[in-house]
Amino acid sequence: MEKMKIKIDNRVVEVEEGTTILEAARKIDIDIPTLCYMNLGDMGIEHKPGGCRICVVEVEGRRNLAPSCATDCHDGMEVKTHSIRVLNARRTVMELMLSDHPFECLTCAKSGNCDLQSMAIKFGIREVPYEGEKSTYKPDTSPSILRDMDKCIMCRRCEKMCNEVQTVGVLSGINRGFESVVAPAFERNLDHSECTYCGQCVAVCPTAALTEVDHTNQVLRALADPTKTVVVQTAPAVRAALGEEFGMEPGTLVTGKMVAALKQLEFDYVFDTDFAADLTIMEEGAEILGRLGKFLSGDKSVKLPVLTSCCPGWVNFFEYHFSDMLDIPSTARSPQQMFGAIAKTYFAEKIKKDRKDMVVVSIMPCVAKKYECTREEFATDNNPDVDFSISTRELANLIKRANIDFNKLPDEEFDGPMGESTGASVIFGTTGGVIEAATRSAYEMHTGKKLEKVDFDQLRGMEGIREATVDFDGFPLKIGIAHGLGNARKLLEDIRAGKSEFHAIEIMACPGGCIGGGGQPLHHGNSAILKARQKAIYQEDAGKPIRKSHENPSIIKLYEDFLGEPMSEKAHHLLHTRYFGRARQIVIETDVKEE
Template identity: 60%
Template sequence: MELINVIIDGKSIAVPKGATILSAAESLGISIPTLCHLQIGGNGYKNDCASCRICIVEVEGRRNLAPSCATPVHEGMIVKTNTMNVMQKRRTLMELLLSDHPKDCLACSKNGECELQDLAVQLGVREVRFEGEMSTYRPDYSASIIRDMDKCIMCRRCETMCNEVQTVGVLSGVNRGFTSVVAPAFEQNLEDSVCTYCGQCVAVCPVGALHENDHTWKLVKDLANPKKKVIVQVAPAVRVALGEEFGGKPGVNVEGQMVTGLRQLGFDEVFDTTWAADVTIMEEASEFKDRLERFLAGDKEVKLPLLTSCCPAWVKFFEHNYPDMLDVPSSARSPQQIFGSIAKEIWAKEEGIAREDLIVVSVMPCLAKKYEASRDEFKVDGNPDVDYSITTRELAKLLKQANIDLRILENSEFDSPLGEYTGAGVIFGRTGGVIEAATRTAYEWVTGETLEEVNFKALRGFDGFRSATIKVGDLDLNIGIAHGLGEARKMLDMIRAGEANYHAIEIMACKGGCVGGGGQPFHHGDFSVVTRRAAGLQNIDDNKILRKSHENKFVQDLYKNHLGKPLSHKAHELLHTKYFSKHKI
């Protein structure tokens, strides 16, 4: 590797050829303020369009100031990052940004977490000298995401995430000059575009231009309504991330304290989506076994590979981009929707509660879950199976508003029976977890043998697109795993072209899986945060006594008392769904 010698603020360093001034300065421990720059995800993507210019520095021999995030070093380069000229110009740039930015910080969804706000404080900006006309745009409301482009600073992070990492291609800069804005083509609404609601654009937005559609105030009203029975389910990935909002480290399991906090908020029952994940495996593993056996028997009508269907962002991506393959994914609903269906159609009836009087709330690491809950196929006579889906961040804000400090709460357990889970259910929250859980059950059902070693380590890892061969009796099962929609597109294009043959595939829309979801605490591009959350889930699985979904006694009771067996008519009615072509020419 060729090294380049540079001097930054009097300090010498040798860095790889092609490195930027910003990365070289970081290697020396020198902090240069940035706004538009961001290292994205775990595969080296970065937003380096240099649109904000806040990171400007002086380079000896260069007449103008250089954006450090986009300027490569050269041999013998001498850089100064902290001259009076640099500091003055940064403040001026910040004032120009603020001059066309709303001043409603106190009511902004990003207040307290706004990078523009933080940088203004860091640069000591206390007044804005520039006044004039301000750009205004209509707000865009969707089931999951709200676009408030008056607050957009044209950093283009969302573009990089949407176009390069996720390859969804919804967001781009349109128009010119004062009317320029980041928007879908023809400035259409998100709900009319091919947006998947993965929420990764929200996760990287430094201001309040993109934020989740917040349902917490509606929830508060229901919690205060004595006529309503309000229950909550919590996704696996939430418990290893929620603590970060209270100063904890990523990956620390705060399950017990979280349950206590939810009870203090006033929920009548606190259940676990992980229980529904075990139910999901009962259906998906049964479906896989059925397809596999028919395929091996020579049935040419069988569709393989079977694709897991737990991620609503991935499902919407599939419906838009692969309408010719809609019969390939498993028809099993996601754990969120399975829980809602069982809660309203079985549990509520056993408890003597009318469907319309039961409010089912889900706490999810995901923004697409809000959209999923609103889909018509998950409603009965207009009444949704899941009434509200709130994010990990929204739950944290709700707890803080109620003056509930998670750090000092005692541990308590989920309510039964919809709160009991196995290790297989909890790893749904990390990449490779769904297919590993399904394989644990499918192995025993296909071979008729007890699986002693449940750790399918070949299915683990963080490569965006990976393959593994798993020995199941005399069969060699080829399994594909992708996380991040860009990686999913590569895999699906290969399958469509006949260039790859798999028996089963797991796809998750977000890098790292649900632990890296768009509704999790902001990690600002630090992928190590995501991997630590995943490790936290794996630690829970490692320490569970029961680690196969079909061993869950309360799931067994569900089938014994209500569903009969997996793939039964009743199971299909309550636990399965259909997919719809959303292809647009």
């Protein structure tokens, strides 16, 4: 690679060929403001459409200003990043953008967390001198995601995530000029598209054009209702990110404070989704071993690999795009839904309540979970197993609204019995975690031996697709891992083509797994945050006295008192599900006569 020298603001920097001006400037800590640009380096996701023109700089000898995110350096280049000409141009660009943006900042869902707002503050914008037509677009609401395209600045980050990273292909730029907007095909609403509700569009939207559907008011209403017993469950990845909403360093674990806050919010029982994650391992582990055993004994009716099924975005994805392979994923419900089913049966019996008088709330790093709890198969007599699912961000909002000083809260413990969990369940929050948890238990169940070392380092990491072979006492168990739906698609296509040699595959829809979920505190394009959260998850696991799901005493008791054994009839009824093929179908219209 050829080296070249360029001068930025009179400072010399040596870069390799193909480096952009923006990258060169960041190398020597010169800050060039960006808006549409996004770089999630660790995930291999880079978006530089050069569309917003906020990052323009002056290049000696060039007539017009250059967008630094999309302009390569050349040897001897001289760049000015904050000349008067540059500053004026950036200000004009901002003013024009704001002239077509609703001024609802005080009541906007993204206020205080909006990249456009931050930029307006940075530029010291005090008035918008331009007045003209404003683009208006119909609002679109779905079970998980709200679209308010009046607030869209056409950065097209969502399009990048939806098409290139997730390969879902629901969002596309349509129309042209002032009319252009990002929308699903035929401008139908999201709930009439193949949207998986993974929420990665929401996670990268710089404004409030894409947000989660807010369920905080429903939760508050339930809490205020004296006739309801309100039970809350918290997903593993929430505790590794919630602190960020209160100014803590990324990667700060706030499990105890989170429990304390939920108790102050007056939830009747503060439980842990981790408990249900342990339960998932019992069921999924038994299923993997069962299918594997049959396969190895030559039973041709059994298909491998077994795919994990904890992630609702992923479930939606395969129902839409791989409906010919519905018999491959595990039938185990997600931990959220296992929790709901057990809370409204086993636990309801214990506290002598009718399910109708109970409200189950889940705190999830996810927006697809909102959709998941509305699925008909997860309700009994129209009463859903999980009533409301709120995101990590929404929980932070509830805590702030209640004026709870989160940072000063003491650490408190989850309630029993559905608050007891193991280290295996905590790592559900990161890519590689579910399969590692399953491996810990499956190994011991299969071999009858005790694991010397419960850490399976070969399953950990951030690469989009990983594979590892685990020695099951002489049998090499081949494991695949994918996070991000685009990576999942690759593994799925291999299976379809009969080229896959895996016995089990873990798939999570979001890059990084749940730590990078669509409901997490916004990372604003900083992928180091996801790594810090991942580290925190493994730290929580390492600190747990019990680290294998099948050793969770509350889980053992649940099977003794209620379920019998994994895959029992009762377990099947409450903890397993089925999938629906939802691929687009082209049908021949026969009622129209040919001319």
